Amino acid sequence: MTPSPPALSAGYDVCVVGGGLAGIAAAIRLADAGARVTLLERRSELGGATYSFEHGDLVVDTGQHVFLRCYEHYRALLDRLGTGGLTQLQQRFSVPVLRPRHRPHVLARARRLPAPAHLLPALARYPLLSVRERLRAIGAANALRGVDPDDPGNDRRAFGDWLAAHGQGPRAVRRLWDLITVAALNTPAERASLALAARVFRTGLLERADAGDIGRPLVPLSDLHGRAALRLLTRLGVQVVTGSRVERVEPDTSGYRVAIGGAGGRSAREELAADAVVLAAAHPAAARLVPAAACDDRDSWHLLGSAPIVNVHLRYDSAVTRLPFAVAVDSPAQWIFDRTPPSIGDGQYLVGSISAADDAIALPARQLVRTHANAIAELFPAARSATLLEAFVTREPHATFRQAPGTRTLRPGAATRLPGLVLAGAWTDTGWPDTMEGAVRSGHRAADVVLAHLRGLPASPTRKLEGTR
Incomplete structure (x- = not known):
């Protein structure tokens, strides 16, 4: 986890567009450094894709979001929000594997063995594979430790092809490898980027014995993220504006102007002037909002798909x-x-x-x-x-975006060609899959790029929110 950045020597206005985990993380980091931050979110509450709604007497999460012990940035964010205690983290990786009309089998790491030996007993005794398949799976897991997630060649290769080349047949892929791949990458191994799969398996299971221990929320996601973030951001002095649809982000002589649309999609009714902007939106919205001069590859972001x-x-x-x-x-x-x-x-x-x-x-x-x-x-x-x-x-x-071979070349970094305009979101080039950890990391990185830019500017005297006339 990266340390908090040093404080700015003077105040600056920063607009964060998007109130998901990336935008929340960026806004906190910027406010901690002394920036005057306005966070704009089009929905009525913060949290992005991780929110809840009422259904009768149930509170329903939009999705079932779990995390791993190795999600260090995300877990630190929960602690900062004061909600880390509202989750439950396993003492050791343990997953019941079910098959119709069979007793459950618990796939668990050994307690006292170091990585990667901590997985050997589980793989050696895994009853859903034959003895030969288990031995081959152990060999493939060992080989996967040598796959570099940052090698562009590995990103262009399908994980399924790599598994086949390492002796993994269709049944082994379906009953073992896809248990993790489908959940972590939202795609089966045959259509997944080898680099992203290597990031998941190496970081989560193969490099540190406790890294893959699974955490889950004990409260609705809106309580875990959005509402807690609103309380913290308000205490930090961040101006949070929900129900605001951003129509344009344009550079001007003193920084940027962010046009905020009216209710119901009417034309822009006000503008926010800022020294810097963090665009923490999903890739379709980011491609629409980012100026062409900032990212000449914005028209290719749609190829990330969903x-x-x-x-x-x-x-x-x-x-x-x-x-x-x-x-x-x-x-x-x-x-x-x-x-x-x-x-x-x-x-x-x-x-x-x-x-x-x-x-x-x-x-x-x-x-x-x-x-x-x-x-x-x-x-x-x-x-x-x-x-x-x-x-x-x-x-x-x-x-999520489609985490397929060749994905990384489509994922932009935080910095754009326009100083002070940066991108954030799990879809950007974090080196991680589209996860909560990736989102938080992207927010931290975006904030750091903005802060480095602001330290070279003269002081900005006041935040400027103007009605359009």
Whole structure:
């Protein structure tokens, strides 16, 4: 984790466009250094893709976001927000692996062995693979330690091709490698960048024994991120303006002017003048807002595309499992989370998260519910006698960018050709996949680029918010 930057010698106005994790992280870092920060967010609350909404007596997260112990920047942000204690982090990596009509198998690291030996017992005893497949998986895991995530050649290669070249057949990929790849990269190994896959496996599982320990929120995401961020930013003196749609970002003689659109998409009604701007928006919005002089490759950002995630929510009248989460193989279900709040008594609320959901995103909710409920009944026998009280589906059509071979050449760095205008977001070139950790790292990097620029400018006397006439 990078240390806090030194304070600015004089005050400057910085506008942060976007209130997701990247924008929040950038705004905190800038305010800590003494900048006068205005954060603009088009939605009614902060948090970006990590927010919650009410559904009857349930508070529903838009997606099932977990983190790893190696997410050091993200975990430090939670501590700064005062919400680190509202999460639960495993003492050791341990994942129940489910298969229809079979007893669960727990895939866990050894307690006292150093990396990468900490995974040897788990792989050697993994019953979903044959002995020969296990030995080959151990060899592939060892070889993956030598794959450089920052090598452009590795980014151009598919992880699936690399696995095949290292003796991993379709069953081993489906029952082992894709358990992690699909969840972490939102794409199967056959369509994933080798470099990004190497980042996931090396950083999360192979280089440090405890790095892959899994953390999960114990409260709704809006409580974990957005509301806590609003409280902290307000204490730091950041002006947070929600419900504001940015229409243009333009350079002028003294810095930048940010045009803020009116309600309902009407023409811009006011402008914010700033010495610097952090554009912490998703790549389609960033491509629309960034001036052509700043990034001549902005028209290629759409090639990053997007990949969907679908969540199936099932509420039963009684408990069907004691597992807090699990992953399924040979099943329509993937990752399953127990999100039961205390308010629903003896019942249980499960959420099935389907990543790389291109085949599921457009299916009718009724079909998704039926398929998933049947899958849960095959995985958890108690579900066969429980009554399904309620079921619904939430969809994230643009959950991540497509983390495919050749991705990195499309991901811009923080700095642009216009000094003081910087980019942030998990889609930028962080070297990490599209994760909460990548988002926070991008915000820190963007803030540092802005601060380096501002230290070379004369003082800016006051923040300027003007109505357009």
